[in-house]
Structure formats: C-alpha cells, structure tokens
Amino acid sequence: MAVKTLTIDGQLVSAHEDQTILEAAKEAGIFIPALCRLEGVSTVGACRICLVELGGGNRLLPACVTKVAEGMEIRTSTDRIREYRRMILELLFAERNHVCSVCVANGHCELQDLAIAVGMDHSRFDYVSPLHQVDVTHERFGIDHNRCILCARCVRVCDEIEGAHTWDMAGRGAQTKVITDLNQPWGQAKSCTACGKCVQACPTGAIFRRGVTVAEMERDRWRLEFIVTAREKHQWIR
Ligand code: SF4
Ligand code: SF4
Structure with missing residues (x-):
C-alpha cells in the first residue's frame, strides 16, 4: 500500500493512502476534535x-472523511478553524x-468538554428551546431527545457492532430525530437486545441508564473498542 507524505501543523507525517487526515494526525500525536466519530464503527x-x-487554498475539509494525499499541507488550529469550531458548537447548544x-x-x-476546551461560555445564537420528548419506556434505558446532537453514533453501534439495527434517523431539518424500530417507543422495540452499547456510545446525556446518578454516568468507550478488536482478531474464548 502506497505511503503518502504530508505536513500537519508543520510536522512531517507519513500515512498509508487509505488513511484519513484525522487518523494520520492521531498517529502523529496531533489532536483533532470530533463528536460524531467513534473508533470501531463507520465514519459519517x-x-x-x-x-x-488545506494549505494553498481556501478549502476547509472534514478530517474524519478526507483521505491523505501526497504533499498536503494541513493546519488544524488556525484562528479561522477555531472560530468555525466554536460557531458549530454554539449552534449545537x-x-x-x-x-x-x-x-x-x-x-x-x-x-460539554469541547465547549470548555474552546472557551465557549455562551451562544451568540438565539436558543430555539424546542419541546422534545423524553422516552423512558425501556426498562433499563431512556432517551432525552432534547440532548441529542444527531451524531448517529447510537445508530452505527447498534447496527454495526450489536447487529440489532434498532436505531434510525427520521424527519428532516430541525424535526430530525433518532427513532427506535418503526418509530415505536423504545420499550416496544422488539429488535433491542438491551445490550447497552448505544448508552456507551452516546457523547451527550441523550441516552442514559435509568436510575443512575450524575456521578455514575461515566461511559466505558473502551468496551466498544474491545469488542471490535476482539472480533477482528478472533480473540473470543469459546
Ligand atoms: S441497547 Fe443495544 S440493541 Fe438496544 S438499542 Fe441500544 S445498542 Fe441497540
Ligand atoms: S442519541 Fe446520542 S448517540 Fe444517538 S444521535 Fe443523539 S447524541 Fe448521538
């Protein structure tokens, strides 16, 4: 497989041609923030x-889905990038x-972590304050659509790791929401195995375990990585 050489923030980096800018940066120890990306599942x-x-032009590229190319000059933290990141976060809030x-x-x-990291203490945009539902019909888990950022991590882990495909996206624009089965209450979604992988994957407080305290809400992302690695390397013990 061909190797490409590029610079990221002035650092010379080599990467395989099928790697993304984000993967190449990670290997070189350069952090690029992302909310929808999750190790072990597809990237959207x-x-x-x-x-x-991208140097030499005015182009902005999403690092998670853009493949490396020979001679690229990538900058990850210019004033313009920082301003865009903050603006996207303010819009999400x-x-x-x-x-x-x-x-x-x-x-x-x-x-929340990212908002703190970029120094966001308020949003310059008017709050929409929509009235979304909270679904606590599942005996173990709940979803508060008010906290959902539509990253689709739950959709992908449930489909690609658990194989249940309980979650999906429905609606358009501001009405877009994640749904279970054919837009039934989660508790009635027969495809759900109650494995809890979507709970581990959700980056916000949208999907939660019922009856837990704030202190108990830490997510174990390593469990998802463990399952994916074990599957790929056939490490399961019979
Ligand atoms: S608990 Fe498991 S099967 Fe049920 S929706 Fe979440 S990831 Fe899918
Ligand atoms: S429920 Fe959580 S994981 Fe699913 S789309 Fe919303 S924020 Fe992402």
Missing part, C-alpha cells in the same frame, strides 16, 4: 467539528436544550 462526517484547513447543570451527563459529556 456529520458534525463538522473536525474541519481542517442553541438548537436543543443542553442545560448542563440539570443533565445526568454533567461532567461526563463530550459536547
């Missing part, structure tokens, strides 16, 4: 937080009801 490029600048102080994921939320 939905959140646009991982935008980077304005779009639904992310009131961290009353969220079960407070302190264990990737959206």
